[in-house]
Amino acid sequence: MQVNNDRLTLTVAKAPQIYLAGVIDADAPQRFDAMVKSGKIVSGSDVYLNATGNDIHAGIALGRLLRENAMTTHLGTQRLPRQSGSVGKPALCTGACAYAYLGGLYRWAPTGADRIGFPAHPANDPAPTNSSTAQQSPDELTSYLKDMDIDPAVLATLLTASSSDTAWLTADQMISTRLANNGRLPLIATYQLQDGAPYLMLNETKRGGEHRMTVQCKKDGITFTAYNSVGADHARQIVARSSRAFVEINHMESDSSQQDNAVVQDQAVVIIRTYPASQLGNLITAHTLGAWVRDRSSTLRYGFEFELDGLDRILKQYYQSCWTYAPWQVQAPQKG
CATH class of the missing domain: 2.60.40.1880 (Invasion associated locus B (IalB) protein)
Structure with a gap:
């Protein structure tokens, strides 16, 4: 977790920028919540996701924390120091990350080469080998989507149309189905x-x-x-x-x-x-x-x-x- 809340960021972006990268594991929601409660991450922040993870339950828990704190979700990689001379790689958000993304009050569709992918059959995946990582039930997933103002049937249609284990969604698909709202709640x-x-x-x-x-x-x-x-x-x-x-x-x-x-x-x-x-x-x-x-x-x-x-x-x-x-x-x- 990288937190950018310097004066330049707040002047240009109008909100702190939080970068979440790596694997969303079972403890990720607790670590994020601890930073919120400590004041290191504040409500209304922009959250940039570049993560993976098979624990959809953890993704849902993280998404609920994002919504509780009125945060905005994007795909994006961590900011590199200017002197590094390196060019940032595209962001990849799959599995648990994709469901965490849906927790954003405002959700920006992927741009450029950034990609977001949902498990084609998340509720039917085999239980993970780590017994401490529980899979979500279909009811839990449906309840989460409804709480996030997302039609479960619309998402299910997109996922079942995928010919692979991961349904890679385009920006147009995200916007037309309201999975992304690009900073605008429904009229x-x-x-x-x-x-x-x-x-x-x-x-x-x-x-x-x-x-x-x-x-x-x-x-x-x-x-x-x-x-x-x-x-x-x-x-x-x-x-x-x-x-x-x-x-x-x-x-x-x-x-x-x-x-x-x-x-x-x-x-x-x-x-x-x-x-x-x-x-x-x-x-x-x-x-x-x-x-x-x-x-x-x-x-x-x-x-x-x-x-x-x-x-x-x-x-x-x-x-x-x-x-x-x-x-x-x-x-x-x-x-x-």
Whole structure:
């Protein structure tokens, strides 16, 4: 275990970096936990894995410790001294390491030549020769995956498709199945009635902050309110440098005639836009919804974008509620 918590690391990475390399054996979770309790490893750290090990039970125990302490997992090798002149080798995370990786609250997919491999049939492997190393049961593995917000059936499908004892997963497979989230928790959509008017809220938590957008039905149209929580200081800097703020539906700006700028509220950059009812049909059939602030002195823009695929049911329910509340003469376009 290598701990990097020097000033440069904390300035650039915003969190301590923990490198776990070697073999994850039966005692590895206890050793890691001891360093957490001593304060040498702190909650919220970035954990880089480059390890092996057949003890899946130990991998699960280590993964639970990572989740309890809200840590982020990556694949990566230990940082080499600058004067060494050596080039770091790709990271390899297999067996127990792969299941420990799933414990990260935020999990970054492998990049470059780094590789992650899951045992094709972990619950059915023969018991290890070391009697002190107990294999996990299928129920234990299923319970762990569910606690980590991972669908056991999805992972099982990937593993059974492997033609070898180890299922090597690509970054695309990891992201598409939510085994990796690249610093972004699932988008949550809810709606309720507020003073009789339907009120939709979209909320997404990311490693760098929280993004939220509300869509409120009114008799004369709809109002978008976007909150980009980035911290008070950063929010003030963004607004001070901004030329304009806007909302995008399917990567296209909606109603560019509205030029009101963003404002700062507490820890967030806030954008408020009011649109005619016809915009609601475009929203509930959209694939993406974003809110942005354009920097006046560069091509940069600051904000966020939600991917709405998979939310069709709740968006349609919300649309129907809005139409009942304010029966506008509009038709929802077909989703392409």
